[in-house]
Amino acid sequence: MKLKVTWLIVISVIAFIALSVIQGYLIYNTYTLKRNAFIQNTRSEILNIDYNKHLDSIVDTWEETLKNQIADYKNKRTTKQIVLNKLRQKADSLNSNYYNLYKEELAHKDLGYAVSYKKNIESIVIFDKENDTIFPLAEQTNFKLFGNDFQNSKANSVSVSRTFSQYDYIDQTENKINTQHYNLEIKFKDLMYIKDKNSIVFKQMLGLLIGSLFLFVVMLGLFYYSLKSLMAQKKISAVKTDFINNITHELKTPLATLGIATKSLKNQQILSKPETLQNSLAIIDRQNERIQKLIDQVMTNSLKAQHLKLALKNVEIIPFLNHIVEDFKLSVEAKPLQIAIAFNHQEKELKIDPFYFSTAIFNLLDNAVKYSKEKAKIKITTDYNNNCFFLVIKDEGIGIPKKEQQHLFEKFYRVSSSNLQANQGLGLGLYYTQQIILAHQGTIKVKSEKSKGSTFTIKIPKIQ
Template structure:
């Protein structure tokens, strides 16, 4: 059964991992789709601003006219390619602040609802010739540069559109003292890019419902698996405890029943009937075994009570007198002289408790110390007052493993949880002790180490 539970846990973990991977894949795909949809939506909103706004169009005409004249100087060899680009940058830089302000005004009219930056990048400048084209600039061999707009890196932006400016230009220039009319064709390619501030958060906010639903589904599945496995383990534990209890109670009942059976047979024997002293001994044996059976039944019935069902009849007792009496009586009942009990309970103060129940709780702990003790067992009973009445019962017995300690006060639980124990018992003593302490609104705790001993501590309010 334990092997099956382990396999179930492993399968559940693998299932959760698979579910997590599938959910992660679907969320990632949804994120990409939302991102693409958001970028496309923004791109459509601003794609024609630069072309349709009259004020921006005029600025574009200014730098284009100036640039054509610069190209004319380059065409006749008066300046180099480097100077062409420098003059282009100088012209657009002088217009850029006004361009950005105007562009932002046009952007406000679109009522987009989030911060956006825009720039126009130069991709290619080519002089066309029927013999051989002259490439002044091309982004394939050199990094593209900003023509107009805000500053941001290419990696931080998204492409809006590409535009190609084609023109044939006629100009007059004096060459070798003569005025000549020269024509050239120009190809000027640009790319519009945008930078959306916090676009990741915007996309994620649009996925809030999906993310919350995914987390809810994951937590629900995880919770159901955890509850199912925990419930299965609890049911197995209860089944094992019940089996253990049945085996223990059966073992406890066999001896008195066997004795009663034998005594009954003896009473039926004709020879025995003629011997009154044997009959009397047999009757006494039957009476003792009957009392033993009754005690077993009472132990099961009474010690199974929960603390809510325990009706306390409190009375005020002197702590020192009460505890000394219990310990002294217990010590007198011990058969072994090798068990030593030390007391440190000199407290001249009173406390309100139910003497019958509280005495039962203390005796259960003392009896357990003796049952699970070892040679030269020493038990130390001490008490003190520190906001609470604190009773400590320490022994140097065999101790309790750490993994067993959380279950000590469970009903029918016995350390080791085996069907066969060296010590007789039903696993009800510590459970009942805990219920009695809780009925007194107190708490009981245990500290133990294997082969070093165990310390039970009871705390009861002073009222």
């Protein structure tokens, strides 16, 4: 059974993790699709702007400068680097007008978010008798023509275009004036940068994210509740089995004794002897009383604090405790007993229910003796502080393991230690004691260390 439950928990955890991973994967895929759709939509809007005739005319003006600079270059009046420098200067002078037009057109789109844009030149190549690359040069690989300046690594591509044109120029390199022609290829790459791209996509997915988070929390809560319920059922099953075994053991002894005593009454020899007959009847009476007390313990000690009807009285606490100690000493026969008391006489009276309060103390003293070593040594002290009465019962018994202490006051709970197997019980004593103290609006705490004894501290507020 234990192995089945363990495997069930392991499989449930694996299934929950798998579902969480799948949900995360689906959310990531949804984010990727929405981001790509968002970028594609922005790209379409930018492309419409890029085909504006006013912007094209500015590009044509720049290309006219390029044509003139290449004519000088072909006539060896300038170098590639100078050509590029003059092309940059011309682009810079035109950029203000270009970008203002771009922003006006972008404003008409009413996108609701800012988009930076630039047009780069990828290459400028002259096709003549032999190919001649004007750009890029080995030492220069970036040429922003128009638009904003931002890092290419953070940008998204809008479009890549190529123009292929044929131009004429006057060749004056050999003291002759000839008209020559060449083919010019220019590759453009348009880029855009959306600063808050991720935030915008996440806002668009806000409903989905909140819904997914809600479902995840619900699923996590149901998973936790299911596991908790499973563990609780397992614990209840174990407690039930333990309780049945314990109460069966407790009932077997008096029932067996009753059986023997009842059979003896059928013996004519015993019936003819009044002394032996009275002894058998006394045994039956004692065992009957023992069974009745066991049943009463199960019935009464299962009550909760709110079900206990206290008959509160002002009791002189020190004499009351002295009487309890004396009565307890008389009831102990199994082991030698030594009780040391250190009572603080500052507190004269305490409002308590004498019956229930004495029952709680008897339970603690009984446990101290039951789980002590060869000789039971108990120390009882009292104190009064901050309008509260404190009763401390300390023993030198076998102690309680740390991991068991948090469950000590649970109903039917018994410490699972081999040292305690000789001491059978129903696991109700400490539970009932705690309920009595709670009914008095008090608290009970335990400090213990294995093989070094236990200390129970009862705190009762002074009820005015």
